[in-house]
Amino acid sequence: LSTQAAEETDANQTLDQVVQKLNALEEWFTDAQRRSAAIEQQIQLQDQTIAGLRQQGRELEASLYQTQIAVTKLRQQQRTFTEQTQVQRSIIVAHVQAASRLKPNDFVKQLLSKNSSADTQRYMRYHGYFSQQRLATIEQYKASMADLTETQTALDEQLQAQQIQSRALAERTSAIEAKRDERTSAIAALAKERESK
Numbered sequence: 001l002s003t004q005a006a007e008e009t010d011a012n013q014t015l016d017q018v019v020q021k022l023n024a025l026e027e028w029f030t031d032a033q034r035r036s037a038a039i040e041q042q043i044q045l046q047d048q049t050i051a052g053l054r055q056q057g058r059e060l061e062a063s064l065y066q067t068q069i070a071v072t073k074l075r076q077q078q079r080t081f082t083e084q085t086q087v088q089r090s091i092i093v094a095h096v097q098a099a100s101r102l103k104p105n106d107f108v109k110q111l112l113s114k115n116s117s118a119d120t121q122r123y124m125r126y127h128g129y130f131s132q133q134r135l136a137t138i139e140q141y142k143a144s145m146a147d148l149t150e151t152q153t154a155l156d157e158q159l160q161a162q163q164i165q166s167r168a169l170a171e172r173t174s175a176i177e178a179k180r181d182e183r184t185s186a187i188a189a190l191a192k193e194r195e196s197k
Contacts, residue, residue: 025197036190039183046180053173060165067162074155081148088141 028197029194032190032194036187039187039190043180043183043187046176046183049176050173050180053169053176057169057173060169064162064166067158071155071158074151074158077151078148078155081144081151084144085141085148088137088144091137
């Protein structure tokens with residue numbers, strides 16, 4: 001009888017140990033399930049964030065397309081202004097060269113000469129027109145140079161903004177995707193551990 005009692009005691013102890021192990025295992029499964037659910041929720045939030053970033057990416061692509069069109073127009077404008085300034089520079093050089101050949105005493109001699117008053121008036125008109133035209137050309141040249149500088153600045157600013165936006169979006173998307181991958185790996189590890197247990 002004592003042997004039977006000892007066997008029952010051993011059986012009860014073994015049963016208690018099994019029950020404790022089962023309880024611990026059940027507790028672990030509950031905790032694993034809770035952690036897995038929390039990670040899945042985080043993954044869902046990250047999926048939403050990634051979807052939002054992809055939408056932003058599409059919008060940025062459309063915006064960049066418009067920026068590229070604007071940049072192309074600015075470059076065309078820049079080429080036009082460069083051509084204009086080259087032409088105007090040539091005109092100014094020609095005017096300066098012509099003016100250097102026309103000495104001040106030549107103008108006085110022409111006024112005091114015995115030529116007809118019509119010739120003198122024509123000469124004065126030509127001289128006045130020449131001076132006005134030269135000044136107007138110089139002002140036009142200055143204005144074109146200012147426009148060229150403004151165009152170049154706008155071009156640089158647009159390109160810089162485009163590059164900053166592209167880099168920021170790419171970095172943010174990569175960071176979110178990396179975190180999502182980490183969490184996906186964590187869920188896979190929990191699933192594997194569940195199988196082993």
